[in-house]
Amino acid sequence: MLFRGMACKEQIRxxxxxxxxxVQTALDLHKLAPAPALLLGRLLTAALLMGAEIKDEVSNxxxxxxxxxxxxxxxxxxxxxxxxxxxxxxxxxxDEEVKNNWNIGNLLGKGTLNVIKDLKMKAPMTGTIELxxxxxxxxxxxxxLNSEQVPSAVSLGVLFDAEGMIRSAGGYLIQQMPxxxxxxxxxxxxxxxxxPYITDLLDMGLNxxxxxxxxxxxxxxxxxxxxxxxxxxxxxxxxxxxxxxxxLGKDELETMQEGITPVCHYCNKQYDFSAEDIMQIIQSLxx
Ligand SMILES: [Zn+2]
Numbered sequence: 001m002l003f004r005g006m007a008c009k010e011q012i013r014x015x016x017x018x019x020x021x022x023v024q025t026a027l028d029l030h031k032l033a034p035a036p037a038l039l040l041g042r043l044l045t046a047a048l049l050m051g052a053e054i055k056d057e058v059s060n061x062x063x064x065x066x067x068x069x070x071x072x073x074x075x076x077x078x079x080x081x082x083x084x085x086x087x088x089x090x091x092x093x094x095d096e097e098v099k100n101n102w103n104i105g106n107l108l109g110k111g112t113l114n115v116i117k118d119l120k121m122k123a124p125m126t127g128t129i130e131l132x133x134x135x136x137x138x139x140x141x142x143x144x145l146n147s148e149q150v151p152s153a154v155s156l157g158v159l160f161d162a163e164g165m166i167r168s169a170g171g172y173l174i175q176q177m178p179x180x181x182x183x184x185x186x187x188x189x190x191x192x193x194x195x196p197y198i199t200d201l202l203d204m205g206l207n208x209x210x211x212x213x214x215x216x217x218x219x220x221x222x223x224x225x226x227x228x229x230x231x232x233x234x235x236x237x238x239x240x241x242x243x244x245x246x247x248l249g250k251d252e253l254e255t256m257q258e259g260i261t262p263v264c265h266y267c268n269k270q271y272d273f274s275a276e277d278i279m280q281i282i283q284s285l286x287x
Contacts, residue, residue, distance in 0.1 A: 002082055002230050003208050004052055007222035011180035012188065014216075015052040016172040016208050017230055019045045022084060023158055023169040025232040029268055034160065035071055035098040035107055036088035041158035041169050042136040043076040044084050048230050049154075049173040050115070050140070051078025058120045065139075067111025067131060070095075071104060077266070082230035085266040099160070105134030113139045115147070137171070144175065151176040153192055157199035168202040172216070184220065191218050234267035241271050245281055253282050 002017040023041035026032065032040060043063055051061045057080045065073035071093055076086035095107055108131060117125040127147030132138050137154040144152040156171035174192075176185055195201075195215050202211075209224065241262055245253065259274045273281075 001208065001227050002048055002052055003212065003224050003227045005212070005222060005224040005226075007217050007220055008180060008184040008188070009221065011177045012174060012184065012222075013177065014172060014174045014212070014222075015049045016170070016212060017045065017048045018168070018170040018202055018208060019048060019230065020166055020169045020202070022048075022230060022232045024166040026086065027166060029232075030087055030091045032088055032091050033094045034164065035095045035104055036074065036091050036093055037160075037166075038098065038102065038158050039065070039071060039104050039108070039136070040074045040076070040086055040088045041166070042156040042171075043074050044086050044232075045156045045158075045169060045171045046136060046140050046154070046173075047076040047078040047084050047086070048082065049171060051082075051084070052173075054078065054080065054117075054119075056080065056120070060118050062114075062116040062118070064114040064116070065108065065111060065131070065136075066114070067108035067134065069107050069109025069111070069134075071107040071109075073108065073111060079233070079235060082228050083233035083235070084230070085232060085234045087265045103135065105131070108134035113143055115143055140173070153189075155192075155195075155198055157197055159197075159199035159203060168199045170198050170202050170208075172198065174216075187220060188217070191216055191220070234264060234269070236264040236267060236269060238271050238273075241273070242277075242281060245273070245278075246285060250282055250285050253278060253285075 006013050026040050027037045047063050061078040063076045067073045072089035074088045078084050111131045112128050114128045129143045132142045137156040141152045141154045144150045153174040158169045159167045161167045256278050261270050261272050263270045
């Protein structure tokens with residue numbers, strides 16, 4: 001579930017989500033090693049939180065981390081009503097240390113976080129920042145402060161069990177509006193400093209309503225305005241792949257005359273384009 005709400009006389013807004021099943025699905029689909037699972041899990045959770053402001057069916061949000069270290073990066077895409085998908089650029093990169101310290105920034109190295117908000121009505125809004133720590137949450141907070149001038153507190157967590165399955169995953173995004181009372185912000189920062197890891201709280205069986213009311217916004221006015229389910233969902237189809245093939249043009253398509261079997265990066269589904277399918281696509285270009 002994803003929860004949206006306001007606090008402190010509507011001068012602080014928040015988004016909070018549990019993403020355990022989504023991160024487990026990503027891990028299973030892409031057979032992720034622990035470090036890329038941490039990276040993609042955090043990025044998918046961030047996409048859920050950042051996408052919560054999207055309210056129409058055609059808009060979407062893309063987060064792309066591109067880095068020069070061995071972990072390379074990951075992509076996560078949010079679509080309408082809590083649907084996310086993504087992939088890690090080095091899904092099988094294995095690092096012995098990551099299960100001891102949970103740090104991935106050193107494995108990413110130098111790089112960028114690119115945010116694309118495709119709101120369809122006008123040209124996409126894009127913002128790019130240099131990675132700060134590479135641990136994702138700090139990078140998202142830095143993006144909001146520098147590209148959108150919105151002070152934000154971000155937490156993203158992925159917790160594994162001993163067998164390498166996802167025990168819990170989730171996070172929050174809390175944003176300060178321009179006329180927020182500084183005393184309220186101080187109180188919130190103190191509460192956040194005293195908040196244990198969200199993944200531990202979720203793992204202990206607390207739900208988000210309890211975490212928000214009793215811990216993060218303890219002794220503060222706040223209300224959850226709405227909530228909705230979230231899921232890992234890929235919207236690929238043979239038609240979409242055919243559209244992409246058309247963009248390659250006739251010359252390129254003629255090299256594929258025996259047929260091809262492209263695989264979706266996001267869900268690993270394979271599509272079969274026979275020699276006849278390719279011929280039809282070429283013919284459709286000639287019309
Ligand atoms: Zn797909």
